[in-house]
Each structure stands twice: as C-alpha cells, then as structure tokens.
Amino acid sequence: MELFDNLALGLATAASWQNLLFCFAGVMIGTLVGVLPGISPLTTVAMLLPFTFGLPPASALIMLAGIFYGAQYGSSTAAILVNVPGETSSIVTCIDGYQMARQGRAGSALAIAAIASFFAGTVATIVIALLSLPLAAFALKFTAVETVSLIVLGLLGAVVLAHGSPPKAIAMIVVGVLVGLVGVDVNSGVPRMTFGIADINDGISFVPIAIGLFGIAEMIHNLERPQDRNFVGTRISNLLPSRADLRAAFPAIVRGTAVGSILGVLPGGGAALPPFSAYALEKKIAADPSRFGKGAIEGVAAPEAANNAGAQTSFVPMLTLGIPSNPLMALMIGALMIQGIQPGPQVMTKQPELFWGVIASMWIGNLMLIIINLPLIGIWVALLRVPYDFLFPAIVVFCAIGAYSIGNSLFDLWLMLGFGLIGYFFIKIGVEPAPFVLGFVLGPMLEENFRRAMLIASGDALVFLERPISAALLAISALLLAALLFPEIRRKREVLKEE
Amino acid sequence: MPRLDAKELAFGLFLIALALVAFAATRSLAVGSAADMGPGFVPRALAWIILGFGAAFLVTGLLKTPEPFPALAWRPLVMILASIALFAVLFSTLGLIAACVGTVVVAGAATTPVRWLQLVAFGVAIAAFSALLFVKGLGLPFKLW
Numbered sequence A: 001m002e003l004f005d006n007l008a009l010g011l012a013t014a015a016s017w018q019n020l021l022f023c024f025a026g027v028m029i030g031t032l033v034g035v036l037p038g039i040s041p042l043t044t045v046a047m048l049l050p051f052t053f054g055l056p057p058a059s060a061l062i063m064l065a066g067i068f069y070g071a072q073y074g075s076s077t078a079a080i081l082v083n084v085p086g087e088t089s090s091i092v093t094c095i096d097g098y099q100m101a102r103q104g105r106a107g108s109a110l111a112i113a114a115i116a117s118f119f120a121g122t123v124a125t126i127v128i129a130l131l132s133l134p135l136a137a138f139a140l141k142f143t144a145v146e147t148v149s150l151i152v153l154g155l156l157g158a159v160v161l162a163h164g165s166p167p168k169a170i171a172m173i174v175v176g177v178l179v180g181l182v183g184v185d186v187n188s189g190v191p192r193m194t195f196g197i198a199d200i201n202d203g204i205s206f207v208p209i210a211i212g213l214f215g216i217a218e219m220i221h222n223l224e225r226p227q228d229r230n231f232v233g234t235r236i237s238n239l240l241p242s243r244a245d246l247r248a249a250f251p252a253i254v255r256g257t258a259v260g261s262i263l264g265v266l267p268g269g270g271a272a273l274p275p276f277s278a279y280a281l282e283k284k285i286a287a288d289p290s291r292f293g294k295g296a297i298e299g300v301a302a303p304e305a306a307n308n309a310g311a312q313t314s315f316v317p318m319l320t321l322g323i324p325s326n327p328l329m330a331l332m333i334g335a336l337m338i339q340g341i342q343p344g345p346q347v348m349t350k351q352p353e354l355f356w357g358v359i360a361s362m363w364i365g366n367l368m369l370i371i372i373n374l375p376l377i378g379i380w381v382a383l384l385r386v387p388y389d390f391l392f393p394a395i396v397v398f399c400a401i402g403a404y405s406i407g408n409s410l411f412d413l414w415l416m417l418g419f420g421l422i423g424y425f426f427i428k429i430g431v432e433p434a435p436f437v438l439g440f441v442l443g444p445m446l447e448e449n450f451r452r453a454m455l456i457a458s459g460d461a462l463v464f465l466e467r468p469i470s471a472a473l474l475a476i477s478a479l480l481l482a483a484l485l486f487p488e489i490r491r492k493r494e495v496l497k498e499e
Numbered sequence B: 001m002p003r004l005d006a007k008e009l010a011f012g013l014f015l016i017a018l019a020l021v022a023f024a025a026t027r028s029l030a031v032g033s034a035a036d037m038g039p040g041f042v043p044r045a046l047a048w049i050i051l052g053f054g055a056a057f058l059v060t061g062l063l064k065t066p067e068p069f070p071a072l073a074w075r076p077l078v079m080i081l082a083s084i085a086l087f088a089v090l091f092s093t094l095g096l097i098a099a100c101v102g103t104v105v106v107a108g109a110a111t112t113p114v115r116w117l118q119l120v121a122f123g124v125a126i127a128a129f130s131a132l133l134f135v136k137g138l139g140l141p142f143k144l145w
Helices: A002-014 A017-035 A041-052 A057-082 A088-102 A106-140 A144-161 A166-180 A206-224 A243-265 A273-285 A298-313 A315-321 A327-338 A346-350 A352-373 A377-384 A388-405 A410-428 A434-456 A468-485 A487-498 B006-025 B041-063 B074-093 B096-108 B116-137
Strands: none
Touching: A002 A017, A002 A106, A002 A352, A017 A041, A017 A057, A017 A352, A017 A377, A041 A057, A041 A206, A041 A327, A041 A388, A057 A088, A057 A106, A057 A298, A057 A327, A057 A352, A057 A377, A088 A106, A088 A273, A088 A298, A106 A243, A106 A298, A106 A315, A106 A346, A106 A352, A144 A166, A144 A315, A144 A434, A144 A468, A166 A434, A166 B006, A166 B041, A206 A327, A206 A388, A206 A410, A206 A434, A206 B074, A243 A273, A243 A298, A243 A315, A273 A298, A298 A315, A315 A327, A315 A346, A315 A352, A327 A434, A346 A352, A388 A410, A388 B074, A388 B096, A388 B116, A410 B006, A410 B074, A434 B041, B006 B041, B074 B096, B096 B116
C-alpha cells in the first residue's frame, strides 16, 4: 500500500533526533503561548518564522505546526482552570470545563481534554494521509484557468466561515489582493505601487504585516480591558478520569473528531469553528441537555476533539493545493517560501519526506503532548498566574526582533508599526483582518494565473465557465455567495457562533 | 456625529482613500487589453472594486441605525507604537541592549500605575535574555551596543 509506505517515510523523517527535538520545542512553545494570555499562536509563529530560516524545511515546518496544535492544548488548560480561553478555539471548553473544575473535577477535565485531543489527532493524521494523495493528483492537472477558480473558491470559503459581516470580509479580501500586488510585476519587470521605496520592490514582506495586524493590534486592544483571571482554588488531584467519565466521553470524542475533521478541510476552516459546531451537536443529541453548562463531560470532550481534528486537517488544502484556509496556514506558506519551496500539489511528489514528515510529526507531537503535559500540569498552572502587565512589554521586544530579522531591515519594523495601527483601526470598526491576510498571500498567484488564463483564451473571460472543473469550482463559489446573502443561513451561522 | 453608523462610515472612507491612492500609484502603468494585460490592469480593476465597496459602505453607514465611533484607548495605542518606533531608532544607533531596555520601559508605561524601577529591571533582564538567545544562541548579526 502506497499509503503505508508514505506514512512510514513520514515517521522515519519525523522520528529523526533533530526533528523530534524541533517537534518537542514546537509543542512546548505552543502550550506555553496557549496558556499565557494575550499571545496567540499566530503571533508566535510569525515571530519565530524568521529564525527557522537556517533549519531544513521539514524541521522548520514541524516546529511551526507543533506551535499551532500545542497552543490549542495549552489554551484548553487555561479554559478549564481559569475560565479564560487562551485562544478562540477553546471558548466552548470554558463552559463545561470550568464548571467541572469548580466541582473539583479539574483533573478529570484536563485528562479527558488530553485524551480527546490525542484521539482526534490520530484520526486526523489518517484523514490527511488519505485525502492528500487524490487531492494533489487532481490538482496537478490544473491549468491557470482552474487555479484561478480554485483561489476564488478558497477566498470566498474563508469568508463564509469567518466572523463578522460578509460584505466587509469580501472587501478586505480585495484590499489584501491589491496590497499583495505591490512590488515589481513579474511579467513586465515594472515596479508597481512602490512609491519609489526600494525595500518593497520584491513585495511587502508578510511577517511584519502579520505581526502588526494580529500581534501588535491585539495587544493594544487587550490593554484596553482589565485582565482578570478567576483562578480555581482547588488543587488538581486525580489526573485519571473515572471509568464512568471515560464511557460518557468516548462517543462524544468520536463525534467531535468527525465534525472537526470535516470542517477543518473546508476553506476557511481551522480550529475556531469546529468546537462550536461539535458542542451544539452534543447538546442537541443529549438525553438531558440541561446538564450542559453545569459540568457535562461531553461538553469538554467533543469540542476538544473537534478543535484538534480541525487544526490538523486544515493543513490539507495548504499542503496539497497551496491554498491557505486561515491566516496561520498563510504563515506556513510563508515559511515554505522562505525555504525556497513553492507551495502546491508538486510539494508532495518533489519533497515527499517534507510532506509526510510534517504529517507524521503531528501524530508524534500529539503523543508528546499527552505524555509530557499531564505531568507538567503544575508548571502550566504556575504560568497561568503570570500577569499580562508583565508579559506584553516582552512580547513587543520579541515581535520587533522577529520582524527585523526576517530581512534584516529596519523598514520592516516601521511596516509592523504601521500595520499595528491599521489593525487596531480594523478592530475598532469591527472588521476582521483574516480575509485581508488570505487575499494578500494569494493575490500574486491569483493575478499571475488570471493573466495567463486570459492570454491563452485571448481575452475571453468565458473560458472560466467552459472548462468543466473550473465551472464546477465557480458554481460552488456562487452557491457560497448565495448562502451568505441568504438571511436564513446567515442567522443560523450567527446562532452557532453565539452558542 | 448623530444619526449614522460611524464604524461603517469609517470603513467606507478608508476604502475610498485606499482606492484613490491606488489610482494615483498606478496612473503611469500600462493597462493593456483583456487578452494582453499590462502591469496596471489588475491593480486598476481592484481599485475600482474597492472604490465600489467604499461607496456602498459610505451609503449604508449613513442609512443604518446610528452607532457612535468607539472610544479609543489612547495610552496603550501611543505607548505601544512609540515603543516600536523607539526600538527601530535605538536598534540602529545604540544597539540591541539599549533598544530592549527602552522598548520595555516605554511599552510598560502603557498601563497604569507605571512602576519605573521594576520596568527598568525587567528591561535589563529581557535585554540579557535576547542577547543570549539571539546573538549567542542563534548567532544573529546584531549590534549589541
């Protein structure tokens, strides 16, 4: 079986001493930022990206991926113990997890969260392995025409699952594409919209933008509100869940994994939406829904499984098609490009050890999390008490060093400052920056393929509808768009988010 | 500002301003034709779309239920941005150590009450940590002082 050969190759790559070390470093840093308030995995990956430059591509990606799913894990610890989600992915875990902690069952909740994450991670690894081969084979046949339609679908899909108003999100995508085009035009060699600034001839670099928009802007926003954390006074004892807990949680874990795996693959997927959907599903099918919100173990198990499965399967579109489904995946694309690798379906055939190594490392990383983190719970608990006032000046320094080192350029620091300001403006007027980032990353690819497609079709835009695959992709895009404008579905989406 | 959705209005104005900047920046670029696009074709087209969105938000912002522009937290905004600017200036002139200390102190002043002594001590610690990690450990060619 080709699948097993591939997974074996991946395991061999991921289990080398160096990669194990980077995987370990990734999940540890990830758990750390997941536990700490006010610093997101996105900012962390952006900050550390420049320093992966000297690593082999597989090690770099393994570590950055580890930060991502490690953070989900740390975040749920914070959610259960202090009722403050480290990341959006564990907002739902707060509901029942914190109640369990207040009832003295913190240990059980933490253990179930860990087991659910590991189970989901294992299944998601297999899902990725199964889906990637056919998807990449399919995508290898794409010409410029299909690529354009695929990017359009990817961008619109991101809007459907994003928060906030769809028209604003679409406007932000277009803005992102425009800003992404700044720099020398590859076809004609003419600098575009650079205002004579030589530093942006090769395009505006992505890392300072991401750190500014997400890290700096969110920090300023965080500082507006007082940060209070209600720590549960009870000591955490008995990290082994009871048999009854396990029996109640297991079906919920399976359902959560299924929900997460499916939602994660979709464009716009990731770790944010799956837990909400999984929680809603558990509540709907439960014999006694009133238990939810009062410490129901299913309310911890299902969302935790879903966010981990979603976090992992969201790598599928990025790795196989080169289309990021969320800003974090956009950063991963950035990491690949720094390494000189053009993301897309050819990565799997040209660099199989990178591709399968990253996938296998996710499973190993999840195993590390469950083995290492439960005994280390005391350390994470201590870190939960670190006040934000102490953290954020240090984060500013590391953000600045990270932004500078990506190109050893002072200009990037000013860029980060500028985008920090713009990002704060966006937060204030209630506009999400994520669609901007996706548009920015995909913009150059979109334009290049669009121009090539139109050249081949001698200016006839109907070519996008004449090719069957392209037409199908655009039809799905149109359906998504219709769904967005259709109030019924929109309302349902809002309800899902509020729950 | 009564009777208008200030947030939506602000976004509309932002988009319009951006579109105008894009038009100005691409005015000397060849547009070409649909079959053979010049470097200016796609940016121009995008600028038109952005202008359209901007105008639409401007109109809906005027018609929607009134919502005031949210209050800004000036202190964190100014202090954090100033601390980054300070980092950029100090890093290129006095080196990493000074930049770290200066940035921590200025950024730390974003919350009140400001404990200056504590911040300076924390800044020195961050500077030492950064010097060890980035210059010693990762071998980055930073000027220390």
